[in-house]
Amino acid sequence: MSDKTTMNWDRKICFRPIGFVQNDYDEPAGPLAMCGVTSRIILDDALVEGLYGLEIGQSIQVLFYFDRSPGDFDLHQHPCGDTNLPKKGVFALCTPHRPNGIGVTQVELLKIEGNVLTVLGLDALNNTPVLDIKPC
Amino acid sequence: MSDKTTMNWDRKICFRPIGFVQNDYDEPAGPLAMCGVTSRIILDDALVEGLYGLEIGQSIQVLFYFDRSPGDFDLHQHPCGDTNLPKKGVFALCTPHRPNGIGVTQVELLKIEGNVLTVLGLDALNNTPVLDIKPC
Numbered sequence: 001m002s003d004k005t006t007m008n009w010d011r012k013i014c015f016r017p018i019g020f021v022q023n024d025y026d027e028p029a030g031p032l033a034m035c036g037v038t039s040r041i042i043l044d045d046a047l048v049e050g051l052y053g054l055e056i057g058q059s060i061q062v063l064f065y066f067d068r069s070p071g072d073f074d075l076h077q078h079p080c081g082d083t084n085l086p087k088k089g090v091f092a093l094c095t096p097h098r099p100n101g102i103g104v105t106q107v108e109l110l111k112i113e114g115n116v117l118t119v120l121g122l123d124a125l126n127n128t129p130v131l132d133i134k135p136c
Numbered sequence: 137m138s139d140k141t142t143m144n145w146d147r148k149i150c151f152r153p154i155g156f157v158q159n160d161y162d163e164p165a166g167p168l169a170m171c172g173v174t175s176r177i178i179l180d181d182a183l184v185e186g187l188y189g190l191e192i193g194q195s196i197q198v199l200f201y202f203d204r205s206p207g208d209f210d211l212h213q214h215p216c217g218d219t220n221l222p223k224k225g226v227f228a229l230c231t232p233h234r235p236n237g238i239g240v241t242q243v244e245l246l247k248i249e250g251n252v253l254t255v256l257g258l259d260a261l262n263n264t265p266v267l268d269i270k271p272c
Contacts (some may be wrong), residue, residue, distance in 0.1 A: 007156045009180060013201050013265060015149040017235040020143045044145060047235060049211040053224030060227075063199075063238055065149050075185040087190030091196075091269040100151040100267045102199055104240055117185050119254060127142050129149060129234045133227040 012099040017129035019043040019117075022062065026126050028068075030080065038110065041117040041130055049114045054135070060109050063132040064124045066101035072098040106136055153265035155179040155253075157200065162262050164204075170259040174246065177253040177266055183249045190271070196245050199268040200260045202237035209233035242272055 021092050023039040041062070044052070054060065076087040090098050103124060111118035117133075124130075138243075159175040178185070190196065212223040213231050226234050237268070239260060245256035260266075 007153070007178065009153060011153060011265065012150045013203075014148045014153065015238070016149065017143070017145060018149060018235050037138070042143065044235075047211065050226040050235075051228070052212060053228035061240060063236075063240070067149075075183065076188060090186040091183075092189035092271055094186070094270055098152050098268065099186075100199075101259075102151070102196060102238070103267050104199070104270065131148065131149070132238050133233065134230055134240065135228055 001081070017044075017065070017130055018047055018132065019130035021122065021124045021126060021128040021130060025123075025124050028125065035121050037122065038118060038120055039107075039122040039124065041119060041122075041133075043115040043117065043130075045115050051112055051117070054109060054112065056109060056111065058109050059106050059130075059136040060119070060123070061134045061136055062107055062119065062130060063124055063134070064103045064105075065129045065131055066096035066098075066103055067127075067129055068125055069096040069098075069101050074100065077104075102131065108115050137271055150266055151267055153180070153201070154183055154268065155266035157260045157262060157264040157266060159258070159259065159260075159262050162226065164261065171257050173258065173261065174254060174256055175243075175258040177255060177258075177269070179251040179253065179266075183252050187248055187253070187269075190245060190248065192245060192247065194245050195242050195272040197268075197270045197272055198241050198243055198253070198260070199270070200239045201236075201243075201265045201267055202232035203263075203265055204261055205234075205237050207234040209235065234252060238267065
């Protein structure tokens with residue numbers, strides 16, 4: 001078992017984008033509004049071979065960086081920003097305002113053409129950096 | 137729609153651990169071997185209020201950093217490292233050897249005591265940095 005001495009809380013863990021989102025949403029539209037949205041993911045050309053084995057129609061997880069969220073956040077927030085709903089802790093919510101701004105969304109893979117994936121249901125804004133793609 | 141000029145492929149996106157995994161696994165045991173493993177997540181004391189609203193027994197997603205995986209990876213890999221299985225692209229696999237080493241695992245929340253969460257089914261090694269916790 002580990003103990004406190006092995007936990008480096010100040011460790012910086014850094015990534016680079018593997019791709020970027022393209023869609024018509026430059027401003028937040030609410031999570032439900034984006035369920036039916038088709039987006040494109042422009043993948044780094046050098047990583048295209050990593051798509052081998054993905055099948056059209058399958059569900060995939062897209063991990064992305066909430067680059068439009070400010071660095072500060074509240075530990076208690078209203079779900080979906082709706083002040084009619086009682087506040088919950090940030091780890092009980094999918095809010096983009098969180099300690100590490102990573103989004104995870106399950107989407108349907110509609111098409112792959114070269115380094116461009118077309119997906120349905122990605123609740124990420126235009127130009128959002130993509131961090132990873134995984135099978136569900 | 138965005139174009140190439142808005143994609144900064146060299147952008148560094150950095151995070152800090154929100155917690156660390158504690159369990160008896162210091163070496164990889166295979167994904168299936170860890171389905172029944174109970175782990176503890178030691179959360180940053182400053183973030184404990186962020187757990188408010190999580191319920192015992194619920195499924196949560198734990199995002200973590202594959203800190204034991206080397207930086208290099210193959211774009212085509214055997215699933216689960218089993219050479220009897222045909223290779224697939226890294227984005228069609230959950231392999232820890234990937235461009236950005238982020239793991240996402242759905243686990244069952246068994247207990248919360250202060251800043252310590254006990255979870256079932258986390259396939260992360262002892263001392264692994266945790267990046268985020270989300271509801272499923």
